[in-house]
Amino acid sequence: MAGKGNNDVRRCYRNGCRWPASASLTYAYAQKVVRIEDLTPQPHPAAYDLCAAHAERLAVPLGWLKEDLRVVPPAVTPIRPEVGSWETAADASASGA
Numbered sequence: 615m616a617g618k619g620n621n622d623v624r625r626c627y628r629n630g631c632r633w634p635a636s637a638s639l640t641y642a643y644a645q646k647v648v649r650i651e652d653l654t655p656q657p658h659p660a661a662y663d664l665c666a667a668h669a670e671r672l673a674v675p676l677g678w679l680k681e682d683l684r685v686v687p688p689a690v691t692p693i694r695p696e697v698g699s700w701e702t703a704a705d706a707s708a709s710g711a
C-alpha cells in the first residue's frame with residue numbers, strides 16, 4: 615500500500631453521494647450546453663465528476679441543453695427479463711418450425 619493518495623477512485627461530486635464517478639460534466643457557457651462525457655482519465659479543473667445515476671438524472675438550467683456524449687454505457691443496467699422467459703422463447707423457436 616505505498617502512497618497513491620491522488621489516484622484514489624474518483625467519486626461523484628454531489629454532496630452525500632459516495633458512488634464512484636463514471637462521467638465528467640462540463641459546462642459550455644457560450645453555447646449553453648451541459649456535456650456529459652466518459653470520465654476523463656485525469657481530473658480536469660473545469661469538469662465535475664458524476665456517478666452514473668447523477669449523470670442520468672442531471673437537470674440542466676433553464677434554456678440549456680444536455681448533451682450526452684458518452685460511449686461507455688452507464689453502469690446502471692435495466693432489469694432483465696426472467697431467465698425462464700428466455701428459455702421458453704428459445705424452446706419455442708427450436709421446436710417450432
Ligand SMILES: [Zn+2]
Pocket residue numbers: 626627628631632633664665666667668
Ligand atoms: Zn452521484
